[in-house]
Structures are given as C-alpha cells and as structure tokens.
Amino acid sequence: MSELKKSEIKGPDAFQARMFRVTNWMLLNKKQVGLVLLPLVLVAAGGFVWQAIIGKIKDSRLKELARIEDQYSSETESAYKKADPAAQASGKIKPDHTASLAAYLQFNKANSGNEEGWLAGLRATNITLDKDQVLSGDLEAALNIVEPVIAKSSASSFHQSMSRLMAMAILEDLKRYDDALKQAATLLGTVNDELKPRILLGKARIEIAKSARDDAKATLNLILEKHGSSDEATKARALMATI
Numbered sequence: 001m002s003e004l005k006k007s008e009i010k011g012p013d014a015f016q017a018r019m020f021r022v023t024n025w026m027l028l029n030k031k032q033v034g035l036v037l038l039p040l041v042l043v044a045a046g047g048f049v050w051q052a053i054i055g056k057i058k059d060s061r062l063k064e065l066a067r068i069e070d071q072y073s074s075e076t077e078s079a080y081k082k083a084d085p086a087a088q089a090s091g092k093i094k095p096d097h098t099a100s101l102a103a104y105l106q107f108n109k110a111n112s113g114n115e116e117g118w119l120a121g122l123r124a125t126n127i128t129l130d131k132d133q134v135l136s137g138d139l140e141a142a143l144n145i146v147e148p149v150i151a152k153s154s155a156s157s158f159h160q161s162m163s164r165l166m167a168m169a170i171l172e173d174l175k176r177y178d179d180a181l182k183q184a185a186t187l188l189g190t191v192n193d194e195l196k197p198r199i200l201l202g203k204a205r206i207e208i209a210k211s212a213r214d215d216a217k218a219t220l221n222l223i224l225e226k227h228g229s230s231d232e233a234t235k236a237r238a239l240m241a242t243i
Contacts, residue, residue: 061116068107068120072100072127094132101127105145112152118159121149125166136174143170161191168202177210197223197232204239213243 079095080088087093104124111117128142146166153159164183171180184203188196200223207216216239223236 058114058116061111061114064107065116065120068100068103069123071103072097072123075100097127097130108145108149112148115153115156115159118149118153118156118163121145122159122162122166125149125163129170134173139170139174143167143174146170157190161187161195165199168199172202172206172209175209177206180206181210193227197227197230200227201232201235201239204236208239208243217243 075097076093076095079093083093101124104120104127108117108120108124111120125142125146128138128145131138146163149159149163150167153163164187168180168183168187171177171183181203184199184206187199188203191199200219204216204219204223207213207219220236220240220243223230223233227233
C-alpha cells in the first residue's frame, strides 16, 4: 500500500465535501429546512406522546378496576364480620355484591373494547351466577354479559377461552344444547391440550343430556384415548358406565 500524502489525510473526501455543501445550504435556508423537517419531528414526537397517553389510559383503567375489586373484597369482608361463628366456620356466607356488580357492569360497558373491560365482564358474569339458587333469569343475564366479551375479544386467546367456557356452561344450564356444543367445538379448535379434556367432558355431558348417546360415547372414548392420565379420564369412565 502506497504512503498517503498529508494533503490526502487532511483534505476532505468526496462525502465530506458533499456534507459541507449540504450543511452550508441548510444554514442559509433555515426557514425552508424547518418547514420540511417540522412534520417529521411532529410525527416522531407524536408517536412517543401517543404511546405515553395509551400507557396512562391503561394505567387509569387498571387503577379503576383495582378499586372495584377492593370494593368487592370489602363487601366480602363486611359480610364475614357480621356472620355468626358457625357461618364463618362453614364458609356459608353470601355477601351482598350488588354495588360491586353494578360497578363491574358499568366499567365493562365503558371499556367493552379492551382487556380490562373484558375482565370486568367475566367478573360480573361470575357474580351474577354466584348464588345458592341460580334461576333462568340469572342465566340469561349472565349470558347477556359474557356474549359481548366473546364478540369483542377475538384477538385474546385467554379472554376467548374463559368467556366461551362460561357461555358453554350457561347454555347447558339453559338447555340450549346445540348452542353449547358450538361453543365446545370452537374451544376444542383453539385451546391447548391441558384444557381439552375438561371441554371434552363438558361436551360429553351435554351430548348425554341431549340423548345423543353415540356422540357422547365417542367423546368419552376420545378423552380416554388422548387424555388417559387426566382427572377427566376418571370421570369419563364413570360417565361411560351410565350410558
């Protein structure tokens, strides 16, 4: 390699010379440059600001949901303190969750398109069904809460699984067996293997209630073949004996 001359070392290369000319032009034309770059700067800054706003909104939703959950817990604690020792020991205490249920429903309605709203819907569904005697009106009310969660949460596998499981159980209790089986079919196509035996057992139970005994036998056999070591397999054997 030949030795470089001092002029080659200190002198600007083609890129440096080009950058010098660009910089010099920018200094002489600050106004025009500002007009060109300002939208780009605003877009970049807007992206960061938008993310920050979204984060603050989500934090606000989580805080409000936590406040409702504290209200629910407070209702439970209050009922426990008022109960006699025998009821406390047996755990047969039914708190009045009317206020927290209303708060969950209101939050769910105001946030029907996000995860916090879906979670509030699931909580409200649970509270609606948490009674010693669940009437058909309670079942219909619970279904009306959980169905919008199913419709809105298609991008969330967790909320889809939980809401469809609830809907499947509610529809079974309402004797809407075909609709319950549709929920089971959807779940079996989406959930992981750990949940499948539970869903298959529920499906078999619905098929038995529907007097579709051959279908029920096929479903129970599927549990025994594919999930023989699961807890549901033991129940499947017991159910098989009743068909």
